[in-house]
Amino acid sequence: MSVLYLTEQYSSVRLEDETLVVRVPEDKKSGREARKTRIPMMKVTQVVVYGDITLTTSAIQALIAQRSEICYLTRYGKFIARVCGDDHKHGQLRLAQRRAHDDPTAALHVAAVCVRSKLHNQRTLLLRSARSRDNEALDTAAERIDEMIAKVDALPAEAIAPADPARPQHDSTLGQLMGLEGAAAAAYFQGFRALLADPWATAFTGRHKRPPTDAVNTLLSYGYTLLTTQATAAAQIVGFDPYVGYLHSTQYGKPALALDIVEMFRSPVVDSVVLTLLNNRMLGSDDFEEQLGAWRLSDKGRRVFLEKFEERLNTTITHPVLKSKVTYRRCLELQLRLLSRWLLGELGRFRAFYAR
Numbered sequence: 001m002s003v004l005y006l007t008e009q010y011s012s013v014r015l016e017d018e019t020l021v022v023r024v025p026e027d028k029k030s031g032r033e034a035r036k037t038r039i040p041m042m043k044v045t046q047v048v049v050y051g052d053i054t055l056t057t058s059a060i061q062a063l064i065a066q067r068s069e070i071c072y073l074t075r076y077g078k079f080i081a082r083v084c085g086d087d088h089k090h091g092q093l094r095l096a097q098r099r100a101h102d103d104p105t106a107a108l109h110v111a112a113v114c115v116r117s118k119l120h121n122q123r124t125l126l127l128r129s130a131r132s133r134d135n136e137a138l139d140t141a142a143e144r145i146d147e148m149i150a151k152v153d154a155l156p157a158e159a160i161a162p163a164d165p166a167r168p169q170h171d172s173t174l175g176q177l178m179g180l181e182g183a184a185a186a187a188y189f190q191g192f193r194a195l196l197a198d199p200w201a202t203a204f205t206g207r208h209k210r211p212p213t214d215a216v217n218t219l220l221s222y223g224y225t226l227l228t229t230q231a232t233a234a235a236q237i238v239g240f241d242p243y244v245g246y247l248h249s250t251q252y253g254k255p256a257l258a259l260d261i262v263e264m265f266r267s268p269v270v271d272s273v274v275l276t277l278l279n280n281r282m283l284g285s286d287d288f289e290e291q292l293g294a295w296r297l298s299d300k301g302r303r304v305f306l307e308k309f310e311e312r313l314n315t316t317i318t319h320p321v322l323k324s325k326v327t328y329r330r331c332l333e334l335q336l337r338l339l340s341r342w343l344l345g346e347l348g349r350f351r352a353f354y355a356r
Contacts, residue, residue: 002043002044002045002310003044003045003046003047003048003310004020004039004044004046004047004048005048005050005306005310006022006047006048006049006050006053007050007051007299007302007303007306008024008032008053009027009051009052009053009075009299010025010027010052010053011023011024011025011053011054012053012054012055012056013047013053013054013055013056013059014055014056014058014059015041015056015058015059015062016038018040018041018042019038019039019040019041020038020039020040020041020044020059021036021037021038021039022036022037022038022039023035023036024036024037041062041063041066041068042066044063044068045068046068046069046070046071046230046233047063047068047069047070047071048070048071048073048226048229049070049071049072049073050073050074050075050302051073051074051075052075055070060083064083064084064085065085067084067085069082069083069084069085069233069236070082070083070084071083071229071233073225075299078225079225079228079229082229082232082233084233084236090238090239092344093238093239093240093340093343093344094239094240094241096340096343096344097240097241097244097257097343098241098244100246100343101244101245101246101250104159104160104172104173104174105157105158105159106246107159107174107246108155108157108159108173108174108177108246109157109349109350110246110247110260110339110350111174111177111246111247111260112152112155112177113349113350113351113352114246114247114260114261114263114264114352115152115177115178115180115181115247115263116149116152116153116352117263117264117352117353117354118181118184118263118264118266118267119145119148119149119152119181119184120149120352120354120355121264121265121266121267121268121353121354121355122145122184122188122266122267122271123142123145123146123149124267124268124354124355124356125267125268125271125272125355126138126141126142126145126188126191126192126195127142129195129275130142133194133195135194137190137191137193137194138191138194138195140187140190140191141187141188141190141191141192141194142191144183144184144187145184145187145188148180148181148183148184148187149184151180152177152180155173155176155177156173159172159173159174160172160173174247177247178247185207186206188267189204189206189207190206192204192271193205193206195275195279196216196275196278196279197278197279199285200214200215200216200278203215203216204216204217207220209221211293211294211295212294212295213293213294213295214295215278215283215285215288215295216274216278217295218288218295218296218297219273219274219277219278219283219297219305220270220271220274222297222302222305223269223270223271223273223274223305223309224262224266224270226270226306226309227262227265227266227269227270228255228258228259228262230313230329230332231255231258231259231261231262231265231332231336232255232258234258234261234332234333234336235255235257235258235261235336237333237336238333238336238337238340239340240257240336240339240340241257242255242256242257242258243255243256243257244256244257245257245258245259245260246260247259247260247263248260261332261335261336261339264335264352264353265328265331265332265353267355268328268355269309269312269313269328270309272312273305273308273309273312276308277304277305277308282304282308283301283304283305286298287300287301287304288301312328313327313328313329314327314328314329315327315328317331317355317356318356319331319334319353320353320354320355320356321334321338321351321353322334331353335353338350338351
């Protein structure tokens with residue numbers, strides 16, 4: 001089963017029997033030749049549409065009927081909308097999810113697990129790379145993150161509720177947790193910079209999201225967007241409401257629960273892909289475009305990134321809790337299933353995902 005990425009502008013997709021037919025028109029300006037590709041419906045679990053690409057009604061209906069969601073993004077990867085079938089019928093899980101959301105101690109438990117997992121996996125990536133490098137910045141960053149992990153572990157299990165419910169992170173245990181996460185992130189990206197080869201290391205001065213101010217930030221933001229799309233789909237498969245979270249605030253249009261789960265997988269999936277692409281010179285300066293201080297991937301660069309991103313998601317590892325061989329893509333769903341079992345009282349605690 002796989003994800004179908006549609007990136008060629010002005011393409012069209014229609015249904016023929018049990019097959020999706022993708023027609024790419026000729027583009028004389030870029031030298032693109034017209035072509036047609038046939039993809040069996042049964043192999044498609046998700047379709048990601050970039051920019052001006054048309055799916056016929058019959059194709060959309062067939063995808064929804066087999067529970068394959070469709071995600072619409074702009075040409076440059078900004079999320080627009082998702083199309084999927086009926087909501088999951090697991091009403092008990094959604095009730096438990098909302099009860100935990102309104103319980104400061106339960107919400108803190110989930111948030112702390114997500115943050116600790118994130119920090120552990122960031123430290124693991126830095127230490128793994130430090131074995132083959134003599135770089136003080138890597139050791140310093142790893143030590144700083146280790147300090148933040150110890151402070152996360154020292155936080156009280158019983159949450160101190162915020163004085164103002166409209167500001168859940170202010171003067172609360174959750175606010176302290178997020179402060180530790182921010183301090184660790186500052187240290188991590190200093191170490192991450194030491195892992196980059198020039199000219200990327202010189203241009204990367206830290207994490208800048210809106211807009212991304214260099215090629216490295218462009219890749220990180222793009223990868224995190226794709227990973228959030230995967231986590232949102234996984235949340236719906238399990239039966240969650242992806243818009244009700246614990247670490248991230250619940251706001252209109254914000255897939256807070258998906259963003260919570262993504263924290264565990266940022267460094268082992270996205271950050272790892274970014275380092276591979278840049279340090280192995282699989283992407284170059286001509287794969288990026290700069291407009292008014294904001295950087296974007298070119299169409300060619302986007303295809304290269306998507307190929308490597310999919311390869312990483314389909315990498316098989318041993319799940320640290322279940323001890324079974326699974327892909328990173330499957331791990332996203334399994335973390336949500338572990339969360340559901342804790343919420344429903346079947347597990348004593350929510351278990352973190354620790355990369356090795």
